Amino acid sequence: MMPLPAFWAVIPAAGVGARMAADRPKQYMLLAGRTLLEHTLACFLDHPNLKGAVVSLAADDPYWPTLACAADPRISRAPGGRERADSVLNALVQLSAQGAAEDDWVLVHDAARPNLARSDLDELLATLAGDPVGGLLAVPAHDTLKRADTQGRVAQTIDRSVIWHAYTPQMFRLGPLQRAIADALVARVAVTDEASAMEWAGLAPRLVQGRADNIKITRPEDLEWLRLRWRR
Numbered sequence: 001m002m003p004l005p006a007f008w009a010v011i012p013a014a015g016v017g018a019r020m021a022a023d024r025p026k027q028y029m030l031l032a033g034r035t036l037l038e039h040t041l042a043c044f045l046d047h048p049n050l051k052g053a054v055v056s057l058a059a060d061d062p063y064w065p066t067l068a069c070a071a072d073p074r075i076s077r078a079p080g081g082r083e084r085a086d087s088v089l090n091a092l093v094q095l096s097a098q099g100a101a102e103d104d105w106v107l108v109h110d111a112a113r114p115n116l117a118r119s120d121l122d123e124l125l126a127t128l129a130g131d132p133v134g135g136l137l138a139v140p141a142h143d144t145l146k147r148a149d150t151q152g153r154v155a156q157t158i159d160r161s162v163i164w165h166a167y168t169p170q171m172f173r174l175g176p177l178q179r180a181i182a183d184a185l186v187a188r189v190a191v192t193d194e195a196s197a198m199e200w201a202g203l204a205p206r207l208v209q210g211r212a213d214n215i216k217i218t219r220p221e222d223l224e225w226l227r228l229r230w231r232r
Helices: 036-045 084-097 118-128 174-186 194-200 220-231
Strands: 007-012 050-057 075-079 105-108 134-140 145-148 154-158 164-173 206-209
Touching (some): 036 118, 050 084, 075 084, 084 174, 105 174, 118 134, 134 194, 164 174
Parallel strands (some): 007 105, 050 075
Antiparallel strands (some): 105 164, 134 164
16 A cells, blocks of 8 residues: 655635634634634644644734644744635745745645544545645535526526535645646636636546535534534
8 A cells, every 4th residue: 555645734714704603713613622723733733644734824813822733833824815715825835935845745624624534634645645636525415406596496406426515625736736826816716725726727636535524614503513523
């Protein structure tokens, strides 16, 4: 079996999480005594193949300095941007400045996706180790999917066998990912994740099936579901 490759982790964490209607950004909400961001970082800091991590944060973020992991020498801080793509690009520029090589693997992961299983992380690393493009964790769609018209009525039932939910981490080489995001931003192309930037650059990322419970905390009920699950 091929050994797992070394990698850098990038965590964009400059968002405010307005849909949570909380008194703080969702990445700083508590789960089992620690913030979501701490749990998310632990998924990578505990891995022996980690070369280092970059967290993109808002300039006026008052919460990060209070976390114990803020003092971890493996973690550096990059400025957050207006959109996710800007934050990720800033982190990639930071990695390049730190001496990361253009062909180093980078795993970008959502700050509010704290339930990443080690088995999924290792599966992603193993599957993509020799891939020419890279790829992402994803889950096949199981529900029947409908496309709506402008009046909110069903216009079409979509073939779910070809539909996947895109998750993170998303794993690409530093140089190609940095160029793809930078070029997309210059062209004012809306890229909602790293895979869409690579797609826009003409590449086809590989889908690696992961666990459905690697959820992103977006609404209050998501956090409550995970709290109940972790109590079991």
